[in-house]
Amino acid sequence: MKLLISSLLTGLLLLGTAPVGAQKYPDKVITIVVPFAAGGPTDTVARLVAAPMTNHLKTQIIIENVLGAGGTIAANRVAKAAPDGYTLLLHHIGMSTAPGLYRKLPYDAVNDFEPIGLINEVPMTLVAKKDFPAKDLKELIAYVKANKDKINLANAGIGAASHLCGMLFMSAINTDLTTVPYNGTAPAMNDLLGGQVDLLCDQTTNTTSQIRAEKIKVYGVTTKKRLASLPKVPTMDEAGLKGFEVSVWHALYASKATPKPVVDILMKALQVALKNATVMERFADLGTEPVAENRATPAALRAHLKAEIDKWTPIIKKAGAFAD
């Protein structure tokens, strides 16, 4: 908070301009706060989208990585920031799971933000170590149920996408497995490659290249339709788990009470960015695509966020997972 004010004021000083909020928006540097490390999947999305937004808004956008506590530190900073549209939050699905995972959340995920719009949805894949015996998802489910005491399901830590997908999988097949948490995706994938653990459900961003190189086995993608990047892989729904859908979605938020004209300008910039050729190309490389224009809007994001909170909170509660 203090950092924010001082950095905004520094920004003002450097530009040597008039008082806050006078002229038209935007007239100074915009900061997008990203809750995860530079170079990670969420950061990559932010940087890809920020470049065309910069061109459209004709103002510089800087990415600030504010790490820690599953993204809640970053979200809290933006929730408490001045509502002027110069401090934005780019967060993933964690925005909707934090209310379930954190009993003492210092902000309100729905009411402390002005939603701007959805960005994309990254599909997930259910993968297993290379020598895992099952041929397809049906066999896998039968095998897992028969050997549930032996199976190890990895995840990248509390609240990570892989943790959520894993919980959903266990609840879908009605079987509790031993979950082995890791500190991030990289070590989890490392142990899956080495055959130390059996199963992992993670974003295509992390799994596609290993699947293509046939270093791990894949049993399904968690989307409605098959993916262009992995055309041979069936959806979980096709393969036998009806309605098993989960994706990591990213979205952009401003702090509460940001004026509507400002939110509209930002929404427009986001929509322009999502149609940018480079953005679309890179998203395709990652096995994802930008959302349709009508979903990159405050109303659609608000509805989606609420629906996701309602979907995840009971699953998290049932699994007894807490992050604090």
Added chain:
Amino acid sequence: MKIRSLKDLLAGLIYIFFGVSAIIIAGDYNLGTAFKMGPAYFPTVLSWLLIFVGSISVIRAFITPGASVGAISFKGLFLVTAAIVVFGLVARGAGLAIALPLQLFISAGASVKFHWQTTLAIAVGLTLFCVLVFVKGLGIPLPIIGSWFAG
């Protein structure tokens, strides 16, 4: 009973202090089992080991003579710590242009060879250097002049 090694006694007491505190705090966490270890498992084991080592150190303090602790430089300890703490307190609000010279003067005061003229010269040069390298060059978000003076 005569204390033969004050060093061993104090160090041992510090170990025991940390061990006991950690066990008390970890009492609030779930201990778990050897299969599914809870958050309290590892720290509790460590703390008992630490208490054990601390106890040996305390006992040894009464048996084996050790070197003396030596003089403690309270002035240095206080001023160096104060300089850092003051910098931390005012860096955001007052900005580097104020916080840096302030830190320099407080810490330089710990030396017997303190001269305010030289320190002033260093302060000016170093502040300029830091502003150029850290703020302008590397983009570290610290203000040059902070919010307290920007009204």
Added chain:
Amino acid sequence: MELLSHLWLGLQTSASLANLFYCFVGVFLGTAIGVLPGLGPTATIAMLLPVTFALPPVSALIMLAGIYYGSQYGGSTTSILVNLPGEAASVVTTLDGYQMAKQGRAGVALTTSAVGSFFAGTVATLLIAAFGPPLAAAALQFGPADYFSLMVMGLSASVVLAQGSLLHAIGMVLLGLLLGLIGSDVNSGTQRFTFGIFELADGIGFVTVAMGMFGLGEIIRNLENEEGRSAVIAKITNLWPTREDWRRMIAPILRGTAIGSILGILPGSGSILGSFAAYSIEKKVSNHRHEFGKGAIEGVAAPESANNAGAQTSFIPMLTLGIPSNPVSALMVGAMIIHGIQPGPSVINEQPALFWGLIVSMWIGNLMLLVLNLPLIGMWVKMITIPYHLLYPGILVFCAIGVFSLKNATFDIHLMALFGVLGYLFSKLGCEPAPMLLAYILGPLMEEYLRRAMLLSRGDPMIFLRRPISATLLLLAALAMLSVLLPSFSKTREEAFKE
């Protein structure tokens, strides 16, 4: 000779004028930020990431890698000159490097570090080129139980690092392990020992602890009897190593390179353990055992070589598997994605120019570092002849800004002050910080691996003995402890301590 054609391809890529330029920019920036205490490669690369978007992917990666190993180089400079380890690996360098500087042999220490690093970098680069993929596959065989045992071995060996009392070395290791657990527990998400302080949720950064315990502690100690001493630094005796120095550094450099290269391949923990392990082994086998901790050249040569070798080989998992093994390679993976390259096992076949170009550029970068740094040594040595009462306030300023820059949090500045007080207190009590710092880094990892191993074995501790790698490592750990505990050995330790 497939390897030669690969290296030739790499040379063609990396020796293009543009790529040589970016390599130079990378190592130059790396050295500069490495020298500034607290500023690490991770923060710098994160800041520079957007700049690289405009570059071709090969150039971008060459520059980013250059920043990383350049900063490893620069980091040793501050460890030797002012006792400020900017990263885990240079903690050990302070033990003898700073002592050498105090005796006026800073130039010799810096040259040793530069030469050792260059040699290690060369060997490690060749190792990546020749055996990258099989080495990565071998590292995958390491399971959680093996990692745990590796750390037990590392910690047993680290007790040897200490000069003084064995009891206090063990005490400090335990204390370090305990302090390392502050923050969120990975398995349950529980906030441990955070006293409800939000800023502690992700633990205390290593640099904060290291700068407090080493840097501030040392400054306060130097202020103790300022009157009694005219200057902290003795007169500079010789700038360059003597014939005797050269002779003494050869074997440690070779051993350090071997140890560092092997441990560097293991993700996460390996490159940290490299320099500690190299130092411990050197102290065991050296004929100049009694000089360790008092400015032994072997105590600089071995860990510095290990450090740089490990920095290079730590790229193996990223290059061959697409799995980042440290924050820096995670950033490079991100950079690859932004450039439209899918990091993974296929990079070596689909992007041979990038793969081999990056590897060869590492060697070129190391050569540049040597050429860049040797002439600078004279300047660094002059810097520490600045009267101490003018120097230390400046060092404090750099510490404060450096620690702030890690998380952009003033809270960390105050924590550093706290660890400064602790560091001074411990040094007065004869408890040395080096073993504590190693344990501090290993604490959370060790617990993680222990719990993971026990999860996988369903609570059966025998897993540590059933797995051959783990059993071997534990045996080595037991031997290390025994050799220290044996009365004859501990007697020599006591004597060494008293003199």
